[in-house]
Every structure is written in structure tokens, then in C-alpha cells.
Amino acid sequence: MDFITALDRGSLGGLARLCAPGATWWVDAGPDRRGGDFQAEGSGRFPLHGVMRMDDKLALMRELGPAAFPTGCRQIPRRVVAGDDACVIEVEGHGVHASGRTYANRYGFVFDVDAHGAIVSVREYLDTLHAQQVVGGNAEIPRSVVEQNGQPPGEAPAVVTTMWAALAVGDLDAFGALFTDDATWWTDSGHDRDRGRLHKRGDIAASPFHGVVAIADKLGAMRARIASGVYKSAAVTVTPQRSIADDTLVAVEATGEAVLASGRYQNRYLWIVDMRPTGIAGVREYCDTLHIADLMGYPT
Known part of the structure; x- marks a missing residue:
């Protein structure tokens, strides 16, 4: 939490003091899938740069931040x-x-930390479509794909593994059966910031940038998308890389791949899954929205 406090205050020295030597900061990279690969050196392109050394990231923030946000940029923590x-x-x-x-x-x-509590890596999942629109300027991002990710599957709770195994073969009945009747699904909303507010009902007709929607509506939209022929593969094959569980919340980092009629889809996700004894009560999905918009033809 100290990191978010320092970020909120614009204290770059405070951020540096919280990090171990050699620490890194990652943000996904939109159409440049190679540039955002976890295992590759990033492009350094602001604000969507892939993996950067923390020293370089903070230097970039020191150079560009005051001009980009003259009155600062607040950071308000919500859940841990x-x-x-x-x-x-x-x-x-x-x-x-x-x-x-x-x-x-x-x-x-x-955040990953070492034995002394120093931060060794930061991975920042956010609405990349909105970030590029507001902060990125008019610079064009090159398109690329990762030929082979090379990451071994990580461990994840059984229910999470079941979720994505069902989705990979397009079995939305099995996928939906894991959720409670009143479950919700949130993903951020690109250009329409109001629709993506975390405590406001979204709009499934705006899929895939829909905000908070009922799981029944989400499943209906997913079925329609599969039936439309947008996927050349059965659906999205998701590989959990690792999970962090805390009480009823499970955070899962994962990668997803599919072959679409418009090209190869390769996203990186953070899901916050809200577990209940009767099933999954909610999912918040953070992913590279700019990559989705670019590949599916939505305005960028």
C-alpha cells in the first residue's frame, strides 16, 4: 500500500526507496504483443511499454509526468x-x-517482493485503450505477435482451471454452471469511462467493453460471439500463470490465445475472482483493451 500512497503523492523518490535493485515495471503494449511479453525487454514506449527497469520507468515518469498531468494524478486503492x-x-x-x-x-x-519486503517487480494491468487515447498521443504502435510464449502453466485453484478448460472448448454451459445465479462480470470500458465504473451497471450491448454486467447477459454475449464465427478456434485458450488467494478473493494472472478471423489474439489478464460457497459471485477482468479494439475493429 505504501507504493500506491507514494504514487498518489507523486513521490518518485518514495517509489524508488520501496524497490530492490534491478526491480522492473511492466505494462502491456497494445498491438505490439512482442513488446508486452513478460519475458522480453519492453519497447520503452510511453505509456504502454512492456517490461522496463524500475530506474528507467521512474526517469520516464520524472521527465514526462509533470507536463502530462500538471495538477497530478490521484491513485485511490480499492481492494487488496x-x-x-x-x-x-x-x-x-x-x-x-x-x-x-x-x-x-x-x-x-x-507486486512481487523479496525476503526483506522490497518490491522486485510491478505488473500494472489497466485499460490500455483509455491510456493510449489520453496519454499516448498520436504515435502509432507497431503490430507484432509472440510466436511462442514459452511460459509453463502455473498453479491455480481447481475452479479457475475448470473455468478456462470449459471456455477453451466452447462449453459455456459448464462455464456458466460455476457461477452463482446473481454473479456479475466486469471489464473496463475503453472510451466510455462512465460505463466502466465499478459500482454502476454496465451495458452488455457494448461488449467487449461493457462494465459490470450480470453473468447471464455475459454468457449470452459470449455465445453470440462464438456463433458469429469471429473465432476460427473453438474459443479462447487461457493458461493460468499463477494465483494469489486471500479469504474469498482469488487473483489470477493468465495468458490467453485464440485464432480470430481478423488475426491472432494474444492477451494477458489479471482476474479478481470473488468466491462463495455456492460458486463464483463475481469476476473483474483486467486485460489489454487496446489489443482487443485493434484486432476486432473497434475505434482506437
């Missing part, structure tokens, strides 16, 4: 999922960009 050597903090950010546009993003920050 804590593990032994890692934690996830959900955050809402708000600021006014130098262009006059309002920046209102929702984040899932994943």
Missing part, C-alpha cells in the same frame, strides 16, 4: 489480495491531462 511474497491492489486513478482530457483509469497492480 495479499499472499506471502506477492499482493494485488485494485486502484482507481483520476487526473486531468495537459490536453484537457479527463484520465480515469482502473488498475490491478501485482
Whole structure:
């Protein structure tokens, strides 16, 4: 939480003091899938840069931040999922960009720490479509794919593994059976920031950038998308990379791949899964929305 406090205050020195030597900061990279690969050196392209050394990231923030956000950018923590050597903090950010546009993003920050409690890596999942629109300027991002990710499957709770095994073969009945009747699904909303507010009902007709929707509506939209022929593969094959469980919340980092009529889909996700004895009560899905918009033809 100290990291979010320092980020909120704009204290780059405070951020540096919380990090171990050699620490890194990752943000996904939109159409440049190679540039956002966890295992590759990032592009350094602001704000969607892949893996950067923490020193370089903070130097970039020091150079560009004051001009980009003259009055600062608030960071408000919402929920925490804590593990032994890692934690996830959900955050809402708000600021006014130098262009006059309002920046209102929702984040899932994943922190890995060493034995002394120093941060060794930060992975920042956010609405990349909104970030690029407000902060990224007009610079074009090159398109690329990762030929072979090379990451071994990680461990995840059985229910999470079951979720994505069902989805990979397009079995939405089995997928839906894992949820409670009143479950919800949230994903951020790209250009329409109001629709993606975490405590407001979204709009499934705007899929895939829909905000909070009932799981029954989400499943209906997923069935329609599969039936439309948008997928050349059965659906999205998701590989959990690791999970962090804390009481009723499970945070899962994962990668997903599919072959679409428009090209190869390769996303990286953070899911916050709200577990109940009767099933999954809610999912918050953080992923690279700019990659989705670019591949599916939505305005970027």
C-alpha cells in the first residue's frame, strides 16, 4: 500500500526507496504483443511499454509526468489480495491531462517482493485503450505477435482451471454452471469511462467493453460471439500463470490465445475472482483493451 500512497503523492523518490535493485515495471503494449511479453525487454514506449527497469520507468515518469498531468494524478486503492511474497491492489486513478482530457483509469497492480519486503517487480494491468487515447498521443504502435510464449502453466485453484478448460472448448454451459445465479462480470470500458465504473451497471450491448454486467447477459454475449464465427478456434485458450488467494478473493494472472478471423489474439489478464460457497459471485477482468479494439475493429 505504501507504493500506491507514494504514487498518489507523486513521490518518485518514495517509489524508488520501496524497490530492490534491478526491480522492473511492466505494462502491456497494445498491438505490439512482442513488446508486452513478460519475458522480453519492453519497447520503452510511453505509456504502454512492456517490461522496463524500475530506474528507467521512474526517469520516464520524472521527465514526462509533470507536463502530462500538471495538477497530478490521484491513485485511490480499492481492494487488496495479499499472499506471502506477492499482493494485488485494485486502484482507481483520476487526473486531468495537459490536453484537457479527463484520465480515469482502473488498475490491478501485482507486486512481487523479496525476503526483506522490497518490491522486485510491478505488473500494472489497466485499460490500455483509455491510456493510449489520453496519454499516448498520436504515435502509432507497431503490430507484432509472440510466436511462442514459452511460459509453463502455473498453479491455480481447481475452479479457475475448470473455468478456462470449459471456455477453451466452447462449453459455456459448464462455464456458466460455476457461477452463482446473481454473479456479475466486469471489464473496463475503453472510451466510455462512465460505463466502466465499478459500482454502476454496465451495458452488455457494448461488449467487449461493457462494465459490470450480470453473468447471464455475459454468457449470452459470449455465445453470440462464438456463433458469429469471429473465432476460427473453438474459443479462447487461457493458461493460468499463477494465483494469489486471500479469504474469498482469488487473483489470477493468465495468458490467453485464440485464432480470430481478423488475426491472432494474444492477451494477458489479471482476474479478481470473488468466491462463495455456492460458486463464483463475481469476476473483474483486467486485460489489454487496446489489443482487443485493434484486432476486432473497434475505434482506437
